[in-house]
Amino acid sequence: MRIDVFTLFPDWFDWFSSQRHVANVLAGGSTVECVDFRAATPLSGGQVDDTPFGGGAGMVLRVDVLDAALRARYGVDPVELRSRRRVVALSPGGRLLDEQLVAELAAEPELTLLCGRYEGFDERILEHFASDVVSIGRYVLSGGELAAMVLCDAILRRLPGALGDERSAEEESFSAALEGNPEYPHYTRPADYRGWKVPEVLLSGHHERIAEWRLRQSRERGRRERGEDAATGGGAT
Numbered sequence: 513m514r515i516d517v518f519t520l521f522p523d524w525f526d527w528f529s530s531q532r533h534v535a536n537v538l539a540g541g542s543t544v545e546c547v548d549f550r551a552a553t554p555l556s557g558g559q560v561d562d563t564p565f566g567g568g569a570g571m572v573l574r575v576d577v578l579d580a581a582l583r584a585r586y587g588v589d590p591v592e593l594r595s596r597r598r599v600v601a602l603s604p605g606g607r608l609l610d611e612q613l614v615a616e617l618a619a620e621p622e623l624t625l626l627c628g629r630y631e632g633f634d635e636r637i638l639e640h641f642a643s644d645v646v647s648i649g650r651y652v653l654s655g656g657e658l659a660a661m662v663l664c665d666a667i668l669r670r671l672p673g674a675l676g677d678e679r680s681a682e683e684e685s686f687s688a689a690l691e692g693n694p695e696y697p698h699y700t701r702p703a704d705y706r707g708w709k710v711p712e713v714l715l716s717g718h719h720e721r722i723a724e725w726r727l728r729q730s731r732e733r734g735r736r737e738r739g740e741d742a743a744t745g746g747g748a749t
């Protein structure tokens with residue numbers, strides 16, 4: 513997986529890339545490379561944004577700056593680029609990120625992420641250059657960088673080598689193994705802490721019963737999340 517992140521703050525990603533699970537994947541040949549919008553701006557003084565037409569607070573990332581930055585990196589008209597690789601703009605109003613979208617993006621060989629700043633992007637960037645507009649939640653961050661890191665983390669942890677134990681990714685929240693439900697609860701030692709006991713079944717060593725219990729718990733959490741009555745759907749033991 514090769515990920516290019518277009519940002520005004522490339523050094524934010526130094527910390528991210530040095531985290532163990534990310535570094536493991538990068539050591540295996542994947543890349544996260546940052547491209548500074550400012551480096552290719554056609555405007556003087558490193559200008560990349562401007563005041564919004566129609567008035568209002570804040571600054572808006574300019575379409576000509578993005579055009580120049582993408583063209584400098586890929587050597588093609590950015591309008592063509594999005595038919596060759598997914599170009600994902602991070603914006604609070606985009607498609608909500610979920611495990612399905614993560615899986616879809618993780619299957620791509622290459623990705624381009626665009627991080628907005630200030631009031632965000634000139635709409636023409638989203639309309640003409642981006643293949644996807646993705647939001648990590650219905651709240652506004654000061655820029656797309658943290659959202660891009662969330663997306664990179666969710667993608668990279670799926671790749672071989674990220675997690676010490678590959679099995680940890682198989683049966684986790686929202687996986688097919690759990691029918692798309694949240695993961696079941698986990699416990700570790702001590703088995704009894706201040707009278708809070710670990711469910712007996714987990715101490716039984718009976719693998720089949722444990723698997724059944726976990727699936728039941730996971731389904732119940734799913735029903736609760738969807739606002740359905742957990743008690744009607746088959747056992748909360």
Ligand code: ADE
Pocket residue numbers: 602603604628646647648649650651652653654655656659
């Ligand atoms: N940029 C600012 N807020 C954002 C959010 N919630 N998701 C994605 N990008 C953003």
